[in-house]
Amino acid sequence: MQINGLHHVTAIAGPARRNLDFYGRVLGLRLVKKTVNFDDPGTYHLYFGDADAAPGSxxxxxxxxxxxxxxxxxxxTQETVFRVxxxxxxxWTHRFVEQGVPHEPPFKRFGETVLGFRDPDGMRLALVGVAGIEAEPAWAEGGIAAEHAIRGFHGVSLLLADAAPTAAILSDVFGFTEIGREDTLIRYAVRGAAIGGVIDLRVAGGFLPARQGAGSVHHIAFRAADDAAQxxxxxxxxxxxxxRTTEQRDRNYFRSxxxxxxxxxxxxIATDVPGFAVDEPAAELGRSLKLPPGLEAHRKQIEAVLPVLA
Known part of the structure; x- marks a missing residue:
């Protein structure tokens, strides 16, 4: 059965070591893939996720x-939101105080408690408290107990001048349905999607256009079960x-x-297949630098220019 919703979110960061420390140690996410930017192989491409490296996390x-x-x-993308x-x-409020993470007081949004915060590059993030997910599998090897661990994405919010054209694509192409409105937010969701199933559209006409840089979300990816669904x-x-989309591009772990x-x-639009265990055992995800076949011959040169992570 086709499962819709987010596949991944890709952002721009500053120093790689600081990025790894924040998302691996402070937030307790699993480093599921350590590879390079295929278009700029002198730069890391780091993937964080849940215990299963599941799409939507x-x-x-x-x-x-x-x-x-x-x-x-x-x-x-204005804000990237995780489920806890x-x-x-x-x-998490206490942890952010201890770790010096800039954050806002918890507040309510669509009836759920939200804790907004920022990473070291200023990227806008939030945790949403979701009832009934305590028994879901959780990555608990990052120093955070499973009972509090992040369990994939809740969703993202997009800052737009006009919501209607974007909403039409969410509904027609990706299977989202409008489920509520609150202030300037319009909430779309995929019913039945456990993780990554919420997109909030925030209408803000008259704002300056975004300028990409550290702390910016570069793109968001939606799930397609396979090539046929894509x-x-x-x-x-x-x-x-x-x-019209680009031609399909092979990203090793999905096709986009x-x-x-x-x-x-x-x-x-990213396929669920083949997944992150295609080039290393699932139990060892993220432990070694993985390169696509076309770059393997240049491993020594690439490793020489990549910054040290630990």
């Missing part, structure tokens, strides 16, 4: 040591919305196409 980064700060604006058990918001989404985009949606956010 994957946050990836291009860490550039000297990246200038980005500027949030219209046409960009509803009773864990107090734990092809159907590409067809619907072209026939119903007049939007890209397009700019009407609000100018970069969208990707």
């Amino acid at each position: 994957i946050l990836t980064f291009f860490p550039w040591e000297l990246a200038a700060p980005g500027r949030l604006g219209v046409g960009e 058990p509803a009773g864990s918001i107090g734990f 092809e159907e989404m590409v067809r619907r985009l072209a026939e119903n919305h007049g939007i 196409v890209y397009f700019r949606e009407p609000g100018h956010v970069l969208f990707e």
Whole structure:
């Protein structure tokens, strides 16, 4: 059965070691893949996720040591939101105080408790307390007890000048349905999606356009079960919305196409297959540097220029 929702979110970061420390140690996410930017192999591409490296839990980064700060604006992902058990918001508030993580007081959004915070590059993030997820599998080897651990994405919010054209694609191509409105937010969700099933559209006409840099989300990716499902989404985009995607690109762990949606956010459609265990055992994910076949012959040169992570 086709499962819709987010596949991953990819962002831009500053120093790689600082990025790894924050997401691995402070947030307790699993480093599920250590590879390089295929278009810039002198730069890491780090993938963080849950214990199973499941689609809907994957946050990836291009860490550039000297990246200038980005500027949030219209046409960009405003906030990336993780799920935690509803009773864990107090734990995370205390942890953020201890670790010096900039954060806001908890507040309510669509009836759920939200704890907003920022990473060292200023990226906007939040935790949402979700009832009834305590028994879900959790990565508990990062120094955070399983009872409080992050359990994949809740969703993302997009900052747009006009919500309607983006909403049409969410509904027609990706299977989302509007489920509520609150202030300037319009919430879309995929019913039955355990993780990564929420997209909030925040209408903010008149804002400056986004400027990409450290702390910016580069793109968000939606799930396609396989190539056939991806092809159907590409067809619907072209026939119903007049939007053409790139050609399919092999990212080793999934196959992708890209397009700019009407609000100018970069969208990707990524296949669930073959998955992150295609080039290393599932139990050893993230332990060694993995390179695509075309770059393997240059391993020594690549390793020589990559920054030390530990």
